[in-house]
Amino acid sequence: MSDLDELDLLMDELSQKKHISVSQIGQVKRCPRQWVYRYIEGKKVAPGIALITGSSFDEAMNMNYTQKIETKTDLPVEQMVDKFSDELDRRVEELEDPEEKKEKGVIKDVFTAGIPLFCNQIVSKVQPIKVQTKVLIPLDDQFDFLGFLDLETETKIIDNKTASRYTDDFVKKHMTQLKAYVWAIYETTGQVKATELNTLVKTKKPSCKIDTVDNIKPTDFLQEESRTINFIKKLHADPDMAFKNTDGWHCSQKWCGYYNECQK
Numbered sequence: 001m002s003d004l005d006e007l008d009l010l011m012d013e014l015s016q017k018k019h020i021s022v023s024q025i026g027q028v029k030r031c032p033r034q035w036v037y038r039y040i041e042g043k044k045v046a047p048g049i050a051l052i053t054g055s056s057f058d059e060a061m062n063m064n065y066t067q068k069i070e071t072k073t074d075l076p077v078e079q080m081v082d083k084f085s086d087e088l089d090r091r092v093e094e095l096e097d098p099e100e101k102k103e104k105g106v107i108k109d110v111f112t113a114g115i116p117l118f119c120n121q122i123v124s125k126v127q128p129i130k131v132q133t134k135v136l137i138p139l140d141d142q143f144d145f146l147g148f149l150d151l152e153t154e155t156k157i158i159d160n161k162t163a164s165r166y167t168d169d170f171v172k173k174h175m176t177q178l179k180a181y182v183w184a185i186y187e188t189t190g191q192v193k194a195t196e197l198n199t200l201v202k203t204k205k206p207s208c209k210i211d212t213v214d215n216i217k218p219t220d221f222l223q224e225e226s227r228t229i230n231f232i233k234k235l236h237a238d239p240d241m242a243f244k245n246t247d248g249w250h251c252s253q254k255w256c257g258y259y260n261e262c263q264k
Contacts, residue, residue, distance in 0.1 A: 018236055019146035020139065022177045025228050030250045032235065032242035037258045040239045045257030047091070049100040053107055054162045056087035057200065058150070060115065061160050065128045065151055074123055077116045084111050107202075114206030121208045122198045127153055135184040143233060147184050152193070156212075157181045161199040171197060171211045178213055179221040186218035 028035040037043045047055075060083040064075045085108055095101050130152040137145045151158040159177065163170065171178075178195040185193055194214035201207045222229075235242055244262060245251065253259045 017138075017142060017144050019136070019144045020229055020232050021146045022180045024232060025176060025225055028232055028235070029228060030248065031245040031256070032231075033244040033262060034250070034256060034258055035232070036235060036239045036242040037261070040235070043258065046096045047094055048097075049092075049095065049103055049107070050164070052091040052094065053088065053111075053202070056084050056091055057111065057115075057162050058160060059087045060084040061123070062131055062150075064123065065126070065131045069128050069131065072127060074119065077119050080119065081112055081115050084115060110202050110204070110206060111200075114200050114202060117206055118198075118200045118208050122210060126151070126158065126198075129153060135188055137184060137187050139229065145180075145184070147180055149181055149184070152185075156194050156196050157185060158196045158198055161197055163199055163201050165203065166199065166201045166207075166209055170199070170209070171213060175213075176221075176225065179216050179224065182216045183218050183221035192218060 024035065024039060027038065038045070060080045063083050064080055068074060088104060088107065088111075092101055092104050128151050130149070133149040133152060135145070135147045135149065137147075139145055149157055150160050157178075159174070159181070161174075174197060178197075181195055182193065185191055194212060195216060196213070197209070197211040199209040199211070201209060250256055251259070256262070
């Protein structure tokens with residue numbers, strides 16, 4: 001379970017209003033029944049190695065970018081590598097699969113080579129003004145939209161990613177998130193900013209990708225996702241509406257932590 005998922009649950013516990021997030025939208029599109037297990041029944045799933053790796057990378061980048069707001073100078077690369085390594089060591093203890101735990105050494109080797117590359121090609125050129133900004137926007141009397149923006153500059157909203165491979169449809173897979181960011185910034189500040197995905201491709205020989213998307217309109221998110229958002233609202237009122245979507249990669253023991261229970 002990611003840190004943001006834990007925070008999602010905490011926000012629900014602290015507020016009388018329910019929240020809807022980009023991760024919920026993606027999950028309910030994959031499988032409404034999976035969404036019910038997580039957000040109605042509150043059943044947690046142990047994180048996998050990919051999620052832990054991404055979270056550890058984010059912590060290293062956030063440490064640097066947070067101090068860079070004031071100093072306008074990056075930390076030594078070795079310090080960021082050490083931060084990633086420490087976070088990975090800590091988070092690996094959450095893993096339930098012993099085979100995944102064995103991957104830690106290989107992952108450290110990849111990121112020991114990848115983080116200096118990422119810092120040279122990407123981090124050194126970014127001057128942040130905000131890091132890990134929480135946005136909470138009312139949708140109606142019962143629901144808020146909740147989001148967390150990795151990084152903002154004066155002109156862009158940036159999200160740091162790690163990927164085991166980079167394909168032509170990589171940006172397309174993240175468009176809902178990017179559209180939500182543009183809408184959220186416009187709703188809270190009145191500004192329209194471009195978006196950017198900064199990705200460390202964690203292959204044996206790491207590489208970096210920068211994808212800038214500057215043609216998103218603030219209205220795109222709600223226009224395209226209103227149907228899914230309304231469906232989530234209905235599921236809160238009647239969870240029995242949730243059906244199992246067994247058609248896809250997500251419906252397997254490897255990729256769904258609820259698979260065994262669901263099959264019963």
